[in-house]
Amino acid sequence: KQEVTQIPAALSVPEGENLVLNCSFTDSAIYNLQWFRQDPGKGLTSLLLIQSSQREQTSGRLNASLDKSSGRSTLYIAASQPGDSATYLCAVITQGGSEKLVFGKGTKLTVNP
């Protein structure tokens, strides 16, 4: 059974810092990994999708990497801003079964002005 873990559960940083959020998964046979952002009381916004054959994806100040063999992904946020404050969730779709997304519990990020 696929399990996804995100560390840390919460992170508080001053504005301008570069930061890394971690995601690990137990079954490395995945189709893809997706990073989402969730603002309080809102739905999920897709940030980046990494296919199993890819090593990284970039969008603006965000860079996500994938090491499938070790079951790990990182989300790097450069030059953090208060507007980046949100909960960040990672999810994977595992091969050989249902195409459901399995989520971690998320990392709650606070960027202080």
Add this chain to the structure above:
Amino acid sequence: GAGVSQTPSNKVTEKGKYVELRCDPISGHTALYWYRQSLGQGPEFLIYFQGTGAADDSGLPNDRFFAVRPEGSVSTLKIQRTERGDSAVYLCASSWGAGNTEAFFGQGTRLTVV
């Protein structure tokens, strides 16, 4: 439509009542997912449709929960005899359906059972 739409955005119901939650996926998306999210937790899988059929309903917690997608587009999640423990945010997502495609979520329906 431009994005995944869920209605209502908020629903308050009394214990024991029946509720229906609606999801309008992105036009053309064949895959549709329902998730449930409790405070401080990640989304928990409920059911996944590929077209009109439920490809995986292993996440439905019990037989009070049922979902349909009769024409392969709009889906309705139905909860009978609601309990206070059903209170959560119910999220819907859609994608093109292959395992390697991006999923897009709606804003969710916040269900409160009093």
